[in-house]
Amino acid sequence: MTVHPAGQSIRSTPEGLLWEPSERWVRGRKGDVTVVDSRHPVLVWEPGVPVPLYAFPREEVREDLLRPAERPPVGSHTGSHVFYDLAIGGVVVENAAWTFPADDLAGHIAFEWFRHWDSGLDHWYEEEEEIFIHPRDPHKRVDALPSGRHVQVEVGGLLVADTHRPVLLYETSLPTRYYIPREDVRLDLFEPTDHSTGCPYKGTARYWTWTGPGDVPRNIVWSYPDPLPPVAAVQGLLAFYNEAVDITVDGERRTRPVTPFTDGLKV
Structure with a gap:
């Protein structure tokens, strides 16, 4: 994995995605289980969506809790490639995560936050502060x-x-x-x-x-x-x-x- 220094300009992909590496320590939990623990997250902006989301290197995600989605959505997320269901303790959260086919984001997995209440994780943290609704945009004031x-x-x-x-x-x-x-x-x-x-x-x-x-x-x-x-x-x-x-x-x-x-x- 190549770790890009933060502060570089936002990059674009042929699929219309914008992305930027971040140095924030980001964690996501479902119940008491930490599903994501990342020190190398990437902020991603999808076309027509005013707020960003995070994508995470696979090695910083509990992939053992993910399985190919049984009912992947159609037309959800820009050029989305593979969807995953999240299975924890007998509870299955459908389409909780996905990958983008963009070469720039190969090896990364994105997760729902709170835009879809029944498909996201329960708690997200940037450093030690809990973040609600969606990731904060570093270019927004x-x-x-x-x-x-x-x-x-x-x-x-x-x-x-x-x-x-x-x-x-x-x-x-x-x-x-x-x-x-x-x-x-x-x-x-x-x-x-x-x-x-x-x-x-x-x-x-x-x-x-x-x-x-x-x-x-x-x-x-x-x-x-x-x-x-x-x-x-x-x-x-x-x-x-x-x-x-x-x-x-x-x-x-x-x-x-x-x-x-x-x-x-x-x-």
Whole structure:
């Protein structure tokens, strides 16, 4: 196995994959069993997928727990070659791992994380920190900055938030999100739901949905009650999907962006 030094430019394969060696120590567990223990992982970006995944040298994977998949999926993962089921203690996790046919990634095995809840491992760690949802992208940055800007939010033409003390969250490849103190939001026009989402950069969010008139998507307001330390400034504040509401900043109406979340905002 050739160990590439970290920090080199991202490489591409004829199949359209992008990949980059990493020096992070990555471990994956199913229950109490360590399935992956790698000091030479490779980050892989598939075409059209905004988040990376890891592939690991075979010698750093418990291959004795893998067996050829009985029902391999069709069209799942870019140019995927061989799928494996994971068998531990009588429990079989179908299509938990696979290989890419790309020559650059020969000898590596990739694993599902949390995008498919029934096919991934239970716990992943980078060094000693547990990582949730998907691997963190080393080329992505998230900054939460307190601001004195004047931010107003309208839903269906009704002013529902008005503040001069927002926290602006800048996240690579996404529109700026405006986090607003609860006292500056007409939260009486919304009701909490049981919806939640997770983010490896920010934590777990809870949601509210619009109770007023008009065709407004559900769960357009969210908050992080216990955010991860790098974005602690947004704790308890409320944010709105720019894609579904009208936001004015310092008197300038912002255009509603089109993002990977747009199609998922259903009325």
